[in-house]
Structures are given as structure tokens and as C-alpha cells.
Amino acid sequence: MSTVEATPQAGFAARLLQAGAHQKLLAFMSLIILLIGFSLASPNFMQTSNIIAILQATSVNGVLAIAATLVIITGGIDLSVGTLMTFCAVIAGVVLTYWGLPLPFGVLAAIGAGALCGLTSGTFVAKMKIPPFIATLGMMLMLKGLSLVISGTRPIYFNDTPGFTEISRGSLIGEVIPALPIPNGVLILFLVAIAASYILGRTVLGRYTFALGSNEESVRLSGVNTDAWKMAVYALAGGICGIAGLLIASRLNSAQPALGLGYELEAIAAVVIGGTSLAGGRGTILGTLIGALIMAVLANGLRILSVAQEWQTVVTGAIIILAVYADMMRKRRMG
Amino acid sequence: MGAGRTEVARAIFGADPREAGDISIHGAPVDIRTPADAVAAGIGYLSEDRKHFGLAVGMDVRANVAMASLERFTGRLGALDEAGMRDAARGYIDQLAIRTPSDRQEVRLLSGGNQQKVVIAKWLLRDCDILIFDEPTRGIDVGAKSEIYKLLNGLAAQGRAIIVISSELPEVLRLSHRIAVMCEGRLTGILPGGAETSQEDIMRLATERESAMEPVGGEQ
Numbered sequence: 001m002s003t004v005e006a007t008p009q010a011g012f013a014a015r016l017l018q019a020g021a022h023q024k025l026l027a028f029m030s031l032i033i034l035l036i037g038f039s040l041a042s043p044n045f046m047q048t049s050n051i052i053a054i055l056q057a058t059s060v061n062g063v064l065a066i067a068a069t070l071v072i073i074t075g076g077i078d079l080s081v082g083t084l085m086t087f088c089a090v091i092a093g094v095v096l097t098y099w100g101l102p103l104p105f106g107v108l109a110a111i112g113a114g115a116l117c118g119l120t121s122g123t124f125v126a127k128m129k130i131p132p133f134i135a136t137l138g139m140m141l142m143l144k145g146l147s148l149v150i151s152g153t154r155p156i157y158f159n160d161t162p163g164f165t166e167i168s169r170g171s172l173i174g175e176v177i178p179a180l181p182i183p184n185g186v187l188i189l190f191l192v193a194i195a196a197s198y199i200l201g202r203t204v205l206g207r208y209t210f211a212l213g214s215n216e217e218s219v220r221l222s223g224v225n226t227d228a229w230k231m232a233v234y235a236l237a238g239g240i241c242g243i244a245g246l247l248i249a250s251r252l253n254s255a256q257p258a259l260g261l262g263y264e265l266e267a268i269a270a271v272v273i274g275g276t277s278l279a280g281g282r283g284t285i286l287g288t289l290i291g292a293l294i295m296a297v298l299a300n301g302l303r304i305l306s307v308a309q310e311w312q313t314v315v316t317g318a319i320i321i322l323a324v325y326a327d328m329m330r331k332r333r334m335g
Numbered sequence: 336m337g338a339g340r341t342e343v344a345r346a347i348f349g350a351d352p353r354e355a356g357d358i359s360i361h362g363a364p365v366d367i368r369t370p371a372d373a374v375a376a377g378i379g380y381l382s383e384d385r386k387h388f389g390l391a392v393g394m395d396v397r398a399n400v401a402m403a404s405l406e407r408f409t410g411r412l413g414a415l416d417e418a419g420m421r422d423a424a425r426g427y428i429d430q431l432a433i434r435t436p437s438d439r440q441e442v443r444l445l446s447g448g449n450q451q452k453v454v455i456a457k458w459l460l461r462d463c464d465i466l467i468f469d470e471p472t473r474g475i476d477v478g479a480k481s482e483i484y485k486l487l488n489g490l491a492a493q494g495r496a497i498i499v500i501s502s503e504l505p506e507v508l509r510l511s512h513r514i515a516v517m518c519e520g521r522l523t524g525i526l527p528g529g530a531e532t533s534q535e536d537i538m539r540l541a542t543e544r545e546s547a548m549e550p551v552g553g554e555q
Contacts, residue, residue: 203413204405211402214391221350221388222403222457223374281393 024275024287026326031294038301045304052181054293054300059168059185060085060248062292064263065270066196067240069288072271073200074233075213075280076125076132080117080139081241082263086256087143088114088245093156093255096164103161110249111242117143118238122231144261151257158253168250185247189289192243197285199236209233213280269316270295273323294319338541339520340500341383344467348380349373360465374403379458383470383500385447389454392443396435397424399442399453403461427456432482448479455486466490467498472506484510504534516540 038045064081071078088110096106117139124135158164167184174181200206208229211219220226249255274291276283295316302312346353349367358365360376367373373380382388390399401408401420408416408423424438431452435445442453451471458466468487472480487510491497501507507514511528516537524540526532 199413202415202417204409204415205413207398207405207415211391211394211398214393215387218388218390219402221348221370221380221382223371223461224402224405225369225371281391 024284024290027274027287027290027294027323031290031297034294034297034301038297038304041301042304045301050300050304052183052186054296055186055189056168056183056251057300058292058296059183059189060244060251061263061266061270061295062189062289063192063240063244063247064267065274065288065292066192066285067237067244068264068267069271069274069276069283069285070196070200070209070233070237070240071132072268072276072278073209073213073280073283074230075216076230076234077136077268077278078121078234078237079133079136079264079268080121080143081237081244081267082265083140083143083147083260084114084117084238084241085244085248085263086260087117087147088242089249089255090147090151090156090257092246092249093158094150096158096161097156100160103163106161106164107167107246110246111239114242114245115235115239118241119231119235121238122234125234126227126230140261140264147255147257147260151255153257155257156255158249158255165250165253168247185251188243188247192240193285193289196240200285205229205232205236210281213277213282215281266295267292269320269323272320275323275326278324291323337519338517340517341469342520343517344380344469344498344500347373348378348467350380374461374463377462377464378467379403379461379463379465380467381451381454381458381469381471383473385450385454386443389457390442390450392450393441395439395441396428396433396445396453397421397438400424400427400438400456400460403457423460424456427452427459431456431486446476446479448475448482451475451479451483455483463495465496465498467500469500470502471499472501472503504537507537508532508534518543 067081091113092106092110095101095109121139124130125132170184171181270291271288274287345351349369349372365376397420408419433452434449514526516524518541523543
């Protein structure tokens with residue numbers, strides 16, 4: 001724990017990586033370079049329909065990544081975001097299809113179930129002092145099992161709920177501005193991002209989110225009920241996973257109980273690529289959004305260039321390594 | 336060192352569980368189980384290890400000064416009053432002569448003495464009646480030291496109760512009205528401050544080991 005300032009002889013690249021803002025800039029530049037590269041490589045890439053497909057593909061992972069960002073800034077990790085998303089989708093299916101209740105009940109149930117599960121994870125972490133990795137790993141498995149149990153391992157379809165697919169596939173913006181048929185799913189992603197940014201930057205919950213990741217013990221010794229605030233952050237993240245559950249169920253017009261595993265890693269990858277520190281205390285929603293976009297652009301562009309799916313996975317993995325390395329370089333410079 | 340002074344302070348503050356003893360303020364018993372209870376009762380604790388237990392060094396001066404008082408700056412729907420926190424932080428930067436380019440400077444970039452002043456500002460803003468300073472001048476240069484002495488005297492003159500934990504006997508004698516001496520986890524005596532007490536008086540109590548008093552016990 002030295003207070004030695006960054007060495008002045010640090011190279012240009014290192015200086016670029018020094019501050020969080022620069023890391024975000026780096027991610028943003030990478031995104032631009034990818035967009036230009038794919039545009040040059042294929043005329044099909046920069047089509048409106050393809051751009052909308054990319055945005056649509058970003059929406060679910062983006063929302064999950066925003067949830068993961070909040071927890072990671074506290075210095076924790078949430079491995080349950082993917083299966084929690086599925087669990088919330090199944091809950092929506094139970095409320096809407098099995099019970100036949102109107103749409104708003106399904107929406108509230110999904111978000112409420114998410115928040116409750118998040119609160120449970122938060123209780124494991126804050127009150128029972130179980131390391132976040134283990135606590136949320138356990139939650140991940142429990143929720144995966146519960147989704148299968150509740151649904152009887154069969155998908156739940158939403159055919160009886162008119163308008164359910166509109167949550168993700170419809171376009172409110174397109175109805176007002178026909179030239180801009182941005183799907184609601186993307187609109188919801190941006191609304192969630194704006195709300196999360198506001199909470200992080202302007203509210204007491206956001207302040208404590210950063211403070212917990214920066215130095216939890218000193219926050220506790222400032223007379224703050226750190227356990228309660230940490231649980232609140234996990235609950236908020238869980239609620240956001242509920243929104244992701246609605247988005248994916250709406251897009252598939254069904255709750256697929258076997259889905260969800262693997263989504264948490266995609267989400268965490270987006271967070272890391274976006275420059276949020278896994279050590280906690282630092283991170284931005286904008287960075288995460290850019291990270292999620294990079295992953296979606298990469299997947300889409302490589303597919304258009306007919307690169308095999310297997311190689312797409314390899315490239316994504318390599319990018320995560322690069323992004324984490326950049327994060328470590330930055331921390332080393334900061335001392 | 337090893338006398339249990341920090342342990343007592345942390346137990347009073349609720350940072351660690353209390354094994355025995357009661358806490359009373361102005362004669363009224365208070366139930367302190369967590370630091371939040373202690374702060375609500377008007378107690379502030381300034382650890383000797385500022386970086387681990389006093390500050391979020393990755394955050395700026397403004398955020399650190401406000402850390403114990405956020406509810407005061409919280410408006411509707413949890414919105415923070417940034418302007419209010421800025422004014423408060425700047426007020427203490429002036430009042431305590433904290434050397435920092437601005438209230439947005441990250442605390443890790445400040446010197447030890449200025450970091451200590453940020454912690455003090457945090458508790459002044461919280462308006463605590465009782466302040467426990469654990470080795471307040473450790474790792475601080477001579478100039479900042481005398482500033483902190485002046486500040487401690489000023490706070491005491493305002494009627495606040497100041498508890499200073501220190502191993503530096505001249506510091507103890509210079510600052511205190513009453514000196515409680517501990518040895519091996521026990522309170523071995525309370526002495527008056529100032530000219531009536533000498534360093535030798537303190538040392539005698541500070542080395543009053545139990546084994547020396549009760550040679551039969553032989554506990555090891």
C-alpha cells in the first residue's frame with residue numbers, strides 16, 4: 001500500500017491505461033476500429049438491419065452486464081446473473097401462462113423475484129460472510145435447478161399473453177420515427193443503463209457501491225451499515241436480472257428453463273472489457289455498455305465474414321485476457 | 336505497544352465485539368454493538384492505520400469528508416447533494432489547511448499529514464462529541480504534528496471529549512488533562528496531566544506487569 005505516484009517514465013501505452021477514463025476510451029476506440037474494419041471487410045455489415053440486429057443481440061447481455069457491474073464495483077462478483085435471468089423468465093411464465101394473470105403482474109413478479117434472489121445472495125455475502133464467488137456460484141446452481149423444477153424442465157410459452165413479445169421485439173421509437181425502428185429491447189437496455197448510471201453517480205446507494213469496493217472496512221468504521229448497503233446493491237442487481245429475464249423471454253416468446261448458464265461469463269466479460277476493475281471501487285456503466293457492444297459486434301462481424309463459431313469463442317476469450325491485462329497494467333501504474 | 340489500548344478503543348467504538356464492561360456517556364449507559372451505534376452515540380474513532388481503517392484512498396477528498404455524514408446530504412429518492420458536500424469539503428480544506436489541489440483530488444495522492452486531516456474533517460463534519468485518536472501523529476512530519484496538537488486542544492476547548500492513544504510520552508504529557516496508563520491489557524492507573532506528572536510516573540505504571548506483582552501466579 002504505497003502512495004508512490006505513477007512513475008514519470010511510463011510509456012505512452014501505459015499512460016493511456018492509467019486512468020479509468022482512458023481504459024474506457026481504449027474500449028471505445030476498439031469498438032470504432034472493429035466497426036470500421038468490419039464495414040470495410042463486408043458491405044453487409046453497415047446495413048441498418050444488421051446494426052439493429054447487433055443492438056438487439058446486445059440488449060440481454062448488456063442488461064445482465066449492468067447488473068454484474070454494480071456488484072463488481074462493490075468488490076464482489078455475481079455468477080448467478082445468467083441463471084437468475086432464466087429463473088425470472090420462468091417466474092413470469094408461471095404468473096402469465098400458468099396463472100393467466102395480466103402482463104403487469106408478470107413484469108412485477110419477474111423483477112421482484114430477481115430482487116429477492118439478489119437480496120438472498122447479498123445476505124449470504126454480507127451477513128454470512130461467504131465469499132461472493134462461492135455464494136453466487138451456489139445461487140447460480142440453485143436457480144438453475146429451481147427453474148427446471150418449477151417449469152417441469154419444459155419451456156413455458158407466452159402465446160396467451162398478447163403483447164408479451166412486444167417487450168423486446170416491438171418498436172415504440174419506430175412508431176414515432178419510422179426511419180428508426182429501434183427495438184424496445186434496445187430502448188430498455190438504454191433506459192436501464194441511464195438509470196444505473198444515475199444511481200451510481202448521483203445517489204447515496206451509488207456512493208456506497210464505490211466506497212464498499214474502495215475500502216469496505218473504513219466505510220464500516222465511518223458508522224455506515226455496510227451489510228445493509230451491500231445487500232441493497234445485490235438486490236438491485238437481481239432486479240435488473242429480472243428485466244433481462246423479461247427481455248429474453250419476450251424475444252423467444254418463451255421461458256427456456258435450460259438456458260442461462262454461460263450468460264454470467266459473457267456479462268462479466270463485457271464488464272471487464274469496459275474497464276471496470278475486478279478489484280472493485282472503479283467502473284462505469286458506459287464502459288460496460290461499450291464492452292457489451294464490442295462482444296456483440298465481434299460475434300456479428302465474424303459471423304458475416306463466415307468465421308466459424310468456434311473461432312469466435314477463441315477471439316472473445318483472447319479479448320478478455322487483453323482487457324484484464326490492461327486493467328492490471330493500469331493498477332500497477334497507480335501503485 | 337501490546338498494552339491493549341487499540342483493542343479497548345475498537346471495542347468502545349463497536350468495531351470489535353466487547354468481551355466485558357459497560358459504556359456510559361454522561362452517566363447514561365449506551366448499548367454499542369457496531370460502529371454505526373457508536374457514531375449515532377456521538378463517538379468518532381480515528382485509527383492509526385488511516386489507509387486501511389480511516390479512508391477510501393481511491394476516492395476523492397470530498398467523498399471521504401462526507402463518508403460518515405452522507406444521510407445529511409441525501410435528498411429525495413437517495414439523490415446526493417453534491418454542492419453541499421463540495422462546500423463542506425472546501426470549508427474543512429480551508430479550516431484545517433489541508434494541502435490539496437482541490438476537493439476532487441484522490442486521497443491517496445495526499446501526504447500522510449493531509450490524509451490525517453481528511454479523516455479529522457470527516458469526524459468534524461459528523462459533529463462527534465467524543466473523538467478517539469489512535470496515534471494521531473504517527474508517520475506525520477513535525478509541522479503537521481504541531482498543527483494537529485493545536486487542533487486537538489481547540490476541539491477540547493469546544494467541550495468535546497478527546498481520547499488520545501499515544502506512545503510518545505512528551506505528547507501525552509503535553510496534550511492530556513488525564514492520563515490512563517495500560518499494561519498487558521489492564522488499566523494500571525490514572526494520572527493527572529501537565530506538570531504534576533513526570534514521564535517516570537507513566538513508565539512505572541506502563542511496566543507494571545502482573546507477573547511482577549504476583550510472583551506466585553507464574554502464568555505464561
